[in-house]
Amino acid sequence: MIQLNINGQDQAVDVEPEMPLLWVLRDGLGMTGTKFGCGIAQCGACTVHINGQPVRSCSYPVSAAVGQKIVTIEGLSTDTTHPIQQAWLNLDVPQCGYCQSGQIMAASALLAKIPKPTDKDIDEAMTNICRCGTYQRIRAAIHHAAETGKGIGSVIHYLADGVDTKTVDSELISNA
Amino acid sequence: MTTITKSDSEQSLPQSGAVAGAAAVKLSRRSFVVGTAAAAGGGLSLGFHVPALAQNAQAAIMQEVNAWVVIKADESCIIRVVRAEMGQGTHTGLAQLVAEELDCDWAKVSVQQMTAGQNLARNRVWKNMATGGSRGIRESNEYVRQGGAAAKIMLVQAAANQLGVPANELTVTKGIIQHAATARQLSYGQVADQAAKLPAPDVKSIKLKNPREWRLAGQPLKRLDTALKVNGRLKYAVDVKLPGMVYAAIKACPVFGGKLVSFDDSTVKNMRGVKAVLKVDDNAVAVVADNWWRAKQALNELPIVWNEGESGKVSSDTIRANIEEGLTSTQNVFADTNTGDADAAIAGAYKKIEATYITPFVSHACMEPMNCTALITEDKAEVWVPSQNAEASLSELAKSTGLDEKKCEVYNMSLGTGFGRRGGFQDYVRQAALVGKQMLGTPVKLLWTREEDITHDFYRPIGHCKMSAGLDKNGNLVGMHIRVSGHSINAYAAPHNIVNGKDRRQLQGFWPEPHDAQFGYTIPNLKIEYAMRNSHVPVGPWRGVNTNQNGLYSECFMEEVVHASGRDSLEFRRALLKDHPKHLGVLNAVAEKAGWGKPTAPGRHRGLAQFMGYGSYTAAVAEVSVKGGEVTIHKLVLATNCGHAVNQRMIAAQVEGSVAYALDTLQSEITIKDGRVEQGNFDTYPIARLRQMPHIETVIAPTFDFWGGVGEPTICVVAPAILNAIFKARGKPIRTVPLKHSGLKIV
Numbered sequence: 001m002i003q004l005n006i007n008g009q010d011q012a013v014d015v016e017p018e019m020p021l022l023w024v025l026r027d028g029l030g031m032t033g034t035k036f037g038c039g040i041a042q043c044g045a046c047t048v049h050i051n052g053q054p055v056r057s058c059s060y061p062v063s064a065a066v067g068q069k070i071v072t073i074e075g076l077s078t079d080t081t082h083p084i085q086q087a088w089l090n091l092d093v094p095q096c097g098y099c100q101s102g103q104i105m106a107a108s109a110l111l112a113k114i115p116k117p118t119d120k121d122i123d124e125a126m127t128n129i130c131r132c133g134t135y136q137r138i139r140a141a142i143h144h145a146a147e148t149g150k151g152i153g154s155v156i157h158y159l160a161d162g163v164d165t166k167t168v169d170s171e172l173i174s175n176a
Numbered sequence: 177m178t179t180i181t182k183s184d185s186e187q188s189l190p191q192s193g194a195v196a197g198a199a200a201v202k203l204s205r206r207s208f209v210v211g212t213a214a215a216a217g218g219g220l221s222l223g224f225h226v227p228a229l230a231q232n233a234q235a236a237i238m239q240e241v242n243a244w245v246v247i248k249a250d251e252s253c254i255i256r257v258v259r260a261e262m263g264q265g266t267h268t269g270l271a272q273l274v275a276e277e278l279d280c281d282w283a284k285v286s287v288q289q290m291t292a293g294q295n296l297a298r299n300r301v302w303k304n305m306a307t308g309g310s311r312g313i314r315e316s317n318e319y320v321r322q323g324g325a326a327a328k329i330m331l332v333q334a335a336a337n338q339l340g341v342p343a344n345e346l347t348v349t350k351g352i353i354q355h356a357a358t359a360r361q362l363s364y365g366q367v368a369d370q371a372a373k374l375p376a377p378d379v380k381s382i383k384l385k386n387p388r389e390w391r392l393a394g395q396p397l398k399r400l401d402t403a404l405k406v407n408g409r410l411k412y413a414v415d416v417k418l419p420g421m422v423y424a425a426i427k428a429c430p431v432f433g434g435k436l437v438s439f440d441d442s443t444v445k446n447m448r449g450v451k452a453v454l455k456v457d458d459n460a461v462a463v464v465a466d467n468w469w470r471a472k473q474a475l476n477e478l479p480i481v482w483n484e485g486e487s488g489k490v491s492s493d494t495i496r497a498n499i500e501e502g503l504t505s506t507q508n509v510f511a512d513t514n515t516g517d518a519d520a521a522i523a524g525a526y527k528k529i530e531a532t533y534i535t536p537f538v539s540h541a542c543m544e545p546m547n548c549t550a551l552i553t554e555d556k557a558e559v560w561v562p563s564q565n566a567e568a569s570l571s572e573l574a575k576s577t578g579l580d581e582k583k584c585e586v587y588n589m590s591l592g593t594g595f596g597r598r599g600g601f602q603d604y605v606r607q608a609a610l611v612g613k614q615m616l617g618t619p620v621k622l623l624w625t626r627e628e629d630i631t632h633d634f635y636r637p638i639g640h641c642k643m644s645a646g647l648d649k650n651g652n653l654v655g656m657h658i659r660v661s662g663h664s665i666n667a668y669a670a671p672h673n674i675v676n677g678k679d680r681r682q683l684q685g686f687w688p689e690p691h692d693a694q695f696g697y698t699i700p701n702l703k704i705e706y707a708m709r710n711s712h713v714p715v716g717p718w719r720g721v722n723t724n725q726n727g728l729y730s731e732c733f734m735e736e737v738v739h740a741s742g743r744d745s746l747e748f749r750r751a752l753l754k755d756h757p758k759h760l761g762v763l764n765a766v767a768e769k770a771g772w773g774k775p776t777a778p779g780r781h782r783g784l785a786q787f788m789g790y791g792s793y794t795a796a797v798a799e800v801s802v803k804g805g806e807v808t809i810h811k812l813v814l815a816t817n818c819g820h821a822v823n824q825r826m827i828a829a830q831v832e833g834s835v836a837y838a839l840d841t842l843q844s845e846i847t848i849k850d851g852r853v854e855q856g857n858f859d860t861y862p863i864a865r866l867r868q869m870p871h872i873e874t875v876i877a878p879t880f881d882f883w884g885g886v887g888e889p890t891i892c893v894v895a896p897a898i899l900n901a902i903f904k905a906r907g908k909p910i911r912t913v914p915l916k917h918s919g920l921k922i923v
Contacts, residue, residue, distance in 0.1 A: 015467075016448065023469035027423060032415035033408020035592075037543060038626040042858035045543065073408035080407045088406045092398050095829055096263025097405030098543040098592030104406060123867035129858065131543040131593045132263045133836025134829070135866040152871060156396070156828045157769055158821070159877040167396070167824075 002062055006031070007075025017063035021055075022046045024062045025072060033073040033101050037129065044128030047102040047109075048072050054109035054125075073101040076108060084108045087145035091153060091169055095132035102128050107142050116148050140169050241330055242376060243301045244274055244323030246288070247368035251351060253280045254288050255324075258295060258302040259312040260564045261401065262591035262598075263833075264887040265826035266312035268399045270320055272822055273313070276393040277324030277385060280364060281350040287400055292566035293585040305588075306565040308599040308717060310790035310885020313822055317883055318384070325382045327371070334371035335362045387820050387880055396825035401590070413589040414547045416560040418619035421549070422451055423468035424611050425475045426622060428460040428632050431484040431851035432712050436461060438481045444474040453478065456610050464615065468623055487712040488851040495638060495711045495848060502661030502707030503532065503642040509659070509707040510678045513688050516701035521655025525646025529740045531733055532642045534912040535725040536845035537635040539861060540718060544592020546604040546624040550612030552577055557584045559608060562591035564599035572602035576609035595837075596717035600669055601634050630861055631853040634716030635846050637663030637682070641729035651741035653752065655701035658686065658729065663715045664708045665722070682706050684722035685730065685789050685892065691882070693723060693789045695730070696759030697752040713848060719837060720891035723789030727892030728841075728899070728913070731785035735900040736909050745784045745900070746772050758817055758879065759786055762795040765877045766815035770797035779803075780810060783900030785893040792818040792884030796897035798870070802905040806923045807915065809839075809868070809898055814890055815875035819882035828874040831890045835872055838894030839864035843914045843922055868922050 001012045006029070013028050020039075025031040025048075034057060037045030041056035048057045049071040076082050080089070084107045087093075094100045103126070110117055110125040117125070122142055130138070136153060143151025153169025240246045246254040255274045261267040267287045275285055295302050303319060328348065335353040336343040339360055346353050351364040387394060404410035429436060439461050441453035449470035454462045461480055465471035502509065522528060542562075549560040550573075557577040563569040566588040574581040586605075591598060608622040624632075639662030646655045666673045666681050673681060684693045686704045695704070718724070738748045746767050753760040763786045767773075776782060779801045786795035799811040814831050821827055844861050847854045855861040895913070902920070903909045910918050 019467075019469055023467060026415075027467040027469070030417055032411065032417070035412075036414070036545065036623070038858050040626075040857050040859060043543075043863075076407075080403065085406045089402055092402055092825060092829070094263075094399075094402055094405035095265070095833060096543060096591060096593045097401070097410055098412060100405050101408045126866045129543070129863045129865065130836070131541065131595075131863065132829075133833030133864070133869075135836060135864075135869040136832050136872055137829070138866060139869075154825070154828045154832065155871075155873040156824055157765075157873065157875040158824050159765055159875060160880075 002066060004062070004065055004070060005068070006070045007072060013062070015062060018061045021048065021057040021060045021062045021065050021070070025057065031072055031074055035098055035101055037099065042129070043099070044106060045099045045102040047105040047128065049105060049109055052109065052112055054106050073105060076104065082108060083145040084111065084141070087141035091137050091141045091144065093134050093137040093141050095134055099128060099130045103130065103138055107138070107145070110142065111146055116146050117142060119150070137169070239372070241327040241368055241371050242323060243298070244320060245278060245327035247280070247331070247364045249365050249368070251281065251284050251363055251365040252286065253278070253284045253351065253364070254286055256288050256290050256302065258290050258305040258566070259316065260305070260307035260566070260588060260591055260594065261289070262307070262562075262564065262594035264312065264830060265399055265823065266307065267401060268397065269313050269822045269826060270316065271400060272393040272395070272397060273317055273321050274324035276390050277321045278328050279348040279351070282392055282397070284351065285400070289588060291586060291588065292570035295567065296570065296581060305567045306599060307594070308564055308596055309721070310792075310888040312887075314791055314883035314885050321384050322379055322382050325384060326377050326379070329377045329382070330371040330374045331364050331367055333374055334367040337370065338362060338367060393822050394820070395823065397823055399826065410590060412544055412592050413549060413560045413562045414544055414592070414623060416549045416589070416621065418549065418551065421619040421621055422464050422466060422615070423471050424462045424464045424620050424622040425468060425471040426456060426460055426462045426607055426624060426628065427475055427480065428628070429482045429484070430631060431482065431488045432714055433487045434482050434484040434851070435459060436480070437483050440479045443479070444477050447474045447477070450474045452615065454611060454614050456607050460607060462607070462611050462622070464611065464620060468621070472625060484851055490712055490851045491849050492847045495713070498711065499638065499640050499661050499709045502709040503640055503659055505707055508677070509705055511703055511705045512678070512680055512683050512686065513695070513702055513704040515699075516655070518655045518657045518701040518703035521701035522644050522646035522657060525654055526649045527647040527740055528644065529647070529737050530644040531736055531909065531911055532640055533729045533732060534640050535638065535728060535841070536847070536913065537638045537713060538718060538841055538844060539630050539633045539635055539846050539855070540595040540597035541630060541861065541863065542593040542595060542597050545626055545629050547622060548604045548608035549619060549621040550608040551619040552609060552612035553617050555579070555583055557609065557612070558587070559605055560587045560589060561605055562594070562598055563588050563602070563605070564591065564594045564596070568600060568602050569605045572605045573609050576606045577613060595719040596721060597633065599717065601716055626858070627856040630856055634669070634714045636718035636724070637665055637715040639663065639725050643729065643733040645733070645737045647737070647741055651743055653699055653737060656699050658704045659707065660705070660726070660729070661707040661709050663710055663713070665715050665717060667708060667710050668715050679706060679708055682708070682722055683726065685726040685787055692791050694756070696756040696786065696788060698755045699752065712851070720789065720888040723787060723889070723892040724838070724841060724895070727785065727787035727789070728896045731787060731893070731896035732899050732909060732911070735783070735903055739903070744773070749784070749786065753786070758793045759788060761879070762786060762793045762815040762817050762877055765875050766795040766797050766813055769815070769873060769875050770813035772797060781901045781904035783897045783902070783904060785896035785900060787892045788889070789892055790885030790889045791882065792816055792886065792889040794889045794893045796893040798897035798901045800898060800901040800905060802902055802920070805919050805921060807902060807920050808923055809870040811871045811873070812894065812897065813873045813875065814893065815877055816886070816890055817877045817879055818884035818886050818889070819878060820880060821876050821878040824876055827876055827886050830886050831874040832872050834890035835894050836864045836869060838891045839868060839922060841895050841913060842898065843916070845914050
């Protein structure tokens with residue numbers, strides 16, 4: 001049996017030591033918030049925290065997680081109150097949502113390390129793939145959660161009958 | 177009235193004995209009801225309510241005002257939808273349209289996805305379930321609004337009966353029906369039971385609201401389905417877990433059209449967790465295990481013998497040679513537009529411009545890999561699947577199992593993207609059904625690897641386009657000839673759509689007729705032709721079908737013509753668009769918001785494009801800089817006129833997403849060697865990353881006189897606007913994508 005600590009709870013699993021953590025979580029423990037996207041640590045849909053560091057669980061053997069503190073999207077907060085989750089809600093970041101568990105785990109790890117990230121910090125940390133292309137809102141939401149006062153996000157010119165009603169995300173945030 | 181949640185919890189899977197769960201989990205002010213699945217938390221067993229059996233479906237869903245609207249005693253309002261939600265926001269948009277006419281309290285609205293079996297059992301009361309071609313809202317807006325309006329009429333009449341007053345003396349605000357004269361009021365929840373018993377009003381008597389007076393629709397409301405997407409609790413099909421479920425990994429012949437000869441399961445059948453090694457059909461093998469990773473590991477070890485056939489000799493070079501022949505051939509080619517005498521006009525022109533553009537095969541690479549969970553018994557077949565067309569899934573399921581459609585059911589879950597991959601082609605449903613048939617009574621979750629997904633896609637067709645144009649002494653365009661040569665989607669997927677050998681679909685965006693994908697330029701001598709040149713590679717719709725390639729051809733070549741004329745890109749296009757005010761409208765809007773004509777920051781260059789597809793008009797201005805081989809895309813301003821704008825914020829999300837999707841076409845391609853795809857995963861098929869994204873501004877310019885699409889139309893102007901900006905920066909055009917062929921990369 002392999003002993004794991006997941007979201008603060010000790011769990012014993014009877015699996016091969018080389019089985020990637022992702023499949024222990026998903027098929028073994030039914031924790032399906034962590035997603036499969038590529039299997040080769042390219043897309044980041046499977047991102048979890050190991051001792052606070054973002055790790056791509058599809059390529060992380062479960063034996064390496066023994067004795068470490070594993071946090072998954074299910075354990076990031078019990079009530080969706082993590083500042084990153086709240087920012088994601090406020091800015092309506094997700095489209096299909098499939099990659100967002102991984103995006104949120106990557107972003108929350110970034111903020112834990114760098115509380116006030118720059119755009120460059122975000123560029124370097126947020127390498128997860130989003131096929132819907134929610135990247136602009138992801139960037140804005142990270143700035144929003146970090147309260148950097150930066151990050152533009154969506155800019156919408158609504159031109160009806162020649163009148164431009166312009167909205168930008170910062171205004172939506174302040175009204176949220 | 178029995179509530180949905182209660183009726184759900186009374187249902188269970190008869191065969192599997194699955195425990196039914198509550199349909200809605202209150203996680204936020206709004207719950208998002210998934211018609212088939214309880215959105216339970218991680219680690220909990222997932223229950224499914226089953227209005228599944230077609231014969232039971234009617235009884236299970238009768239507690240309603242009408243097919244579109246259920247109002248419960250607690251005032252919650254459930255709006256039914258059948259189009260697929262794959263991230264584009266259609267569920268929220270459709271709910272806004274129904275709620276607008278219903279005049280309910282938006283805070284109490286949730287959405288319920290109905291199943292293909294339910295739709296079949298009720299004679300398609302919800303009509304078309306197919307979600308593609310950016311038709312989700314534009315095709316169904318009228319009947320869903322009528323559904324909301326009809327429910328309101330019934331609710332008001334029920335209140336009138338109860339209060340003993342004429343219906344026309346009642347007003348409704350947020351689900352509260354008021355009789356001002358006697359200061360009495362009733363809520364929708366109080367009269368829903370009685371309303372449900374009233375006859376439905378004649379649809380012809382229903383007058384829909386003027387969209388200019390909308391209060392809910394037309395507003396930038398938040399999506400209804402976000403809460404479960406930020407805490408990992410939304411269950412996609414890939415997350416389904418049924419009691420006793422096993423997992424299947426699959427491998428099809430790497431060469432398209434190749435056949436399975438044999439496999440030797442002696443080495444893998446005793447591997448841990450392996451339950452079965454199965455021939456799926458004459459083209460694929462599956463390993464079934466108690467865990468998907470174990471199934472995949474065993475499949476990797478399985479010796480398989482394929483017969484690759486003649487297609488094993490095909491390469492990108494042979495495909496390209498065939499397509500190049502089509503650029504000048506007089507065989508198997510037709511002119512869709514032939515105005516004036518383009519050949520003579522160009523031949524006699526003062527200045528002649530000629531170029532050939534090349535766009536490659538590209539892959540959908542849906543974020544959620546192809547998957548389907550099947551539970552097949554002797555007399556019933558059920559699948560849980562991400563499908564853009566649940567009715568096509570149902571049809572495939574019936575065909576693959578040999579069961580009547582009435583004995584089949586499709587639970588269509590939220591899709592981890594679709595992009596056209598999961599609509600007409602139901603290969604994963606067929607495979608899951610064929611595996612499930614061999615494991616009667618045991619639920620099987622079939623999941624593809626990413627490599628299987630990239631190598632067994634239905635790719636965006638490869639194409640070349642040869643164009644020539646003539647300018648007179650004053651720089652006026654006197655003639656243009658456009659010849660598209662390449663793969664046909666219809667030839668592969670829908671041959672019945674090819675009439676007299678003419679496949680007009682490959683010319684989307686070049687069509688002369690208005691309303692859907694009209695070529696906006698008026699050119700006195702114009703010839704537009706298509707030469708079909710197919711190979712063995714499967715092709716299919718890819719978000720922004722055909723308009724992406726045609727938009728690139730048209731707008732990049734037009735920029736070469738502009739360059740030759742010595743005029744301004746905007747002014748040149750404006751003059752040619754004078755007969756098409758809507759095309760011109762978005763071009764003007766985008767030019768103004770992007771500051772076209774004003775100086776850029778040092779080293780930056782702008783590029784322009786306009787095109788039409790999916791019933792909407794789009795235009796873009798890109799701002800880029802190029803240093804050595806590195807392209808930085810700083811900014812994109814994108815304008816769209818989709819007629820009516822149901823939710824500005826969701827439209828902006830689609831526009832922003834279109835930029836990322838288009839970037840892939842500038843840096844990725846699928847190539848063929850020995851009959852098979854050379855790429856396999858995101859290491860060899862790069863996808864746009866956050867750091868590559870420009871800042872995006874969306875200009876929504878509705879004219880309130882038509883219904884256009886949103887999910888797809890913008891993509892076709894993104895790549896040409898960027899390429900035209902790079903042209904300005906480098907002084908020479910890029911005629912072949914991806915950019916690596918020009919020694920460039922997006923940083």
